[in-house]
Amino acid sequence: MAQSFEVPNGHSVEEHDLERTLNPYVTGTSVIGLKYKDGIILAADTGGSYGSTLRYKSVERIKPIGKHSLLGASGEISDFQEILKYLDELIIYDNMWDDGNSLGPKEVHNYLNRVMYNRRNKFDPLWNSLVLGGVKNGQKYLGVVNMIGTHFEDDHVATGFGNHLARPILRAEWHADLSFEEAVKLVEKCLLVLLYRDRSAINKFQLAKITEEGTTIYPRYSLKTFWGFSAFQNPTKGAVGSW
Amino acid sequence: MSRRGDWVYENNGGTCVAIAGADYCVVAADTRLSTGYSIYTRDYSKICKLADKCVLASSGFQGDIKALQKNLSARHLIYQHQHNKQMSCPAMAQLLSNTLYYKRFFPYYAFNVLGGLDNEGKGCVFTYDAVGSYERVGYSSQGSGSTLIMPVLDNQLKSPSPLLLPAKDSVTPLSEMEAVDLVKDVFASATERDIYTGDKLEIVIINASGIRHEFMELRKD
Numbered sequence: 001m002a003q004s005f006e007v008p009n010g011h012s013v014e015e016h017d018l019e020r021t022l023n024p025y026v027t028g029t030s031v032i033g034l035k036y037k038d039g040i041i042l043a044a045d046t047g048g049s050y051g052s053t054l055r056y057k058s059v060e061r062i063k064p065i066g067k068h069s070l071l072g073a074s075g076e077i078s079d080f081q082e083i084l085k086y087l088d089e090l091i092i093y094d095n096m097w098d099d100g101n102s103l104g105p106k107e108v109h110n111y112l113n114r115v116m117y118n119r120r121n122k123f124d125p126l127w128n129s130l131v132l133g134g135v136k137n138g139q140k141y142l143g144v145v146n147m148i149g150t151h152f153e154d155d156h157v158a159t160g161f162g163n164h165l166a167r168p169i170l171r172a173e174w175h176a177d178l179s180f181e182e183a184v185k186l187v188e189k190c191l192l193v194l195l196y197r198d199r200s201a202i203n204k205f206q207l208a209k210i211t212e213e214g215t216t217i218y219p220r221y222s223l224k225t226f227w228g229f230s231a232f233q234n235p236t237k238g239a240v241g242s243w
Numbered sequence: 244m245s246r247r248g249d250w251v252y253e254n255n256g257g258t259c260v261a262i263a264g265a266d267y268c269v270v271a272a273d274t275r276l277s278t279g280y281s282i283y284t285r286d287y288s289k290i291c292k293l294a295d296k297c298v299l300a301s302s303g304f305q306g307d308i309k310a311l312q313k314n315l316s317a318r319h320l321i322y323q324h325q326h327n328k329q330m331s332c333p334a335m336a337q338l339l340s341n342t343l344y345y346k347r348f349f350p351y352y353a354f355n356v357l358g359g360l361d362n363e364g365k366g367c368v369f370t371y372d373a374v375g376s377y378e379r380v381g382y383s384s385q386g387s388g389s390t391l392i393m394p395v396l397d398n399q400l401k402s403p404s405p406l407l408l409p410a411k412d413s414v415t416p417l418s419e420m421e422a423v424d425l426v427k428d429v430f431a432s433a434t435e436r437d438i439y440t441g442d443k444l445e446i447v448i449i450n451a452s453g454i455r456h457e458f459m460e461l462r463k464d
Contacts, residue, residue, distance in 0.1 A: 117306050120251055121349075144283075149306030150253055152276055154284045163281050 020124040024076040026050050027062045029200045030162030031072035032190050033131045034174060035140045035155050036183035039211035040133030042072045042185045045195070046220060047202035052110075053201065062208045064215040066091045068136040069105040070208055075128035075147065076161040083126060086115065088207070105134025105141035111152070117149025129159035135212050161198040165189035180209065192223050252304050252352045253278050256439025257289050258388030259300035261358035261428055262400070263381050264367030265268045267450040270358035270428045272300040272386075273434070273461060274443040285442035285463065293319055297332040297359035299339070302386030303373070304352035311351050315340060332359035332380065336369040336377060340443065343375035348376050354385040356395050359449055366414050366449075378405075381413035388433035388440040395429050428458055434461045 031044040040231050048056030061080070062072045065087050073080040090111060103111075109132040117127050129146045144159065145151040156170040169190050180184065184207065194201045203225065208217040230237075259272040267364060276287040291299045298314070301308045303341070308461045322330050330338070336357050343351055351374045357369040370383035381402040384392040403411035415422065426446060434441045444459040 113309075117310060123247060123251065125250075126404070148251060148253055148304075149310075150255065150278070150282045150283070151305070151309070152287050154286070162282075 009024060012235050021076065021079070021127050024127040026055055026077045028059060028074045030158055030164050030166065031061065031074050031131045032158045032162050032187055032193055033133050033142050033156065033161055034170060034183060034187065035142055035176070036178040036180060039135050039209055040070065040140060040142055041183050041187055041209050042070050042131060042133050043205060043207045043209065044072050045191070045202050046204045046206055047200060048077050049200045056174055057202060057204060060206065062206050064217070065108055067102050069108045069132060069134035070210045070215055072131040075227060079126040079128050083128070087104055104136035108132060109141070109145070111143050113149060113151045114135060117146050120148040131157055131159060133210060136212055138212065161194060165193050165197055167211040169193065177217060188223055192210045195223065195225065250369050254303065256387045258384065258413060258430070258433055258437065259289060259302055259356045259391065260384045260429060260438045261300065261356040261368040261382065262422045262426065263358065263368045263414045264417060264419060264422055265366065267363060267420045267448060268358040268366035268368065269362060269426055269446060269448050269456050270298050270356065271430065271444060271446040273430060274441045274445055275439065275441050276305060277439055279414055281324050288445055290445055291446055293335055294329045294356045296449055297330065297335045297357065298449065299355060299357050301353045301355045303354050307351040311342065311353050315339065315393045324449035331362050332357065332367050339371065340375040340377045341400065343371065343373065352358040356383050356385050363452060371433045378411070379413070381415050388437040391436055392429045395432070399425060423457065425450065430461060
């Protein structure tokens, strides 16, 4: 519905039928990121939910950006794929200078911050929480930005449910000189908790690391689950008045 | 503006305090960044150095605050190129007011306290609302813990009424060390009752010899 209204100086302003995201359609759940001894680890499951329907089971939500960064996304999958297009262009145009310089994680995060904030200022947000990790010149970097442009850095981060369920575990067990093996164990502990308690989480995970040597995205895999807890098997036992 | 939803803003909490003395200014803020009942990070600085003798402490929506800080820093860089000097704190105060009012109908959700030294080297504090109303005062508190802190500062610092004629100086009679101790106490107290304040306190002290930083741990629950 096109609306027009008068403004004091007599010009009329037309509000056209603009397309904008009013709510997300296909969404990804939490992303976890943490620093370890020689780099950054990012992890997420590969589910794509259509509301509460598990619509896609093998969505890539972690992607390498340029030479020094890894990006993980939760929220609207299509918006994330649009963001990847912006970043592709950014990295290509930066490369075309051919000056030997390249954008590091700090620069990419700053770019994302500005894009997310700008889109919210146009009331046309990109419906995501993004995790950006990277290493450049021996400096580890880990930051987050959400759909309205709130952004920050930390030693360990998690989006969505992860902020409630994974970060308390990370805060208790994280330390700066975790080895890769220890860091993976910690991440898997977090993913398992999310798998048990976040109904949109699925048991197929993407794990990625980035170090000074470059990025590695590991083949997808599942975690071993245990559903034999008595409370799981007979959840209403002892609940008075329940059938 | 009917198409604007409530989703465009988020309150990331936090408390800011500034106290002006005869030859110093203390500006302080906690470092917790939160939304609702969850904490984003426990180590986010809300204080921004805008000029040699001028710092800004802000709470509210982090996205808007960062945009505001970048805007002011860019304007200050232009000012330096054009005038070959640092902007004075009262000038920055007017610039901040204009910057906030410029977005009167889509405001920066930011509650600011600007502190520093004026052209005479005297401590100055400017306190704002989100749309740019401002006033020079002797001390101020803004943000989520301001309701807990402001009456304590009123009680301890008893500033002379701004209605008095002839005008009385609004700077506090405390020494620099006493002011820093007072700031530490009011933050420790606000942290007890305000869930958006805590983790760490960052204190910036501006005096004739420059800018100094101090930190104090706060409750993390």
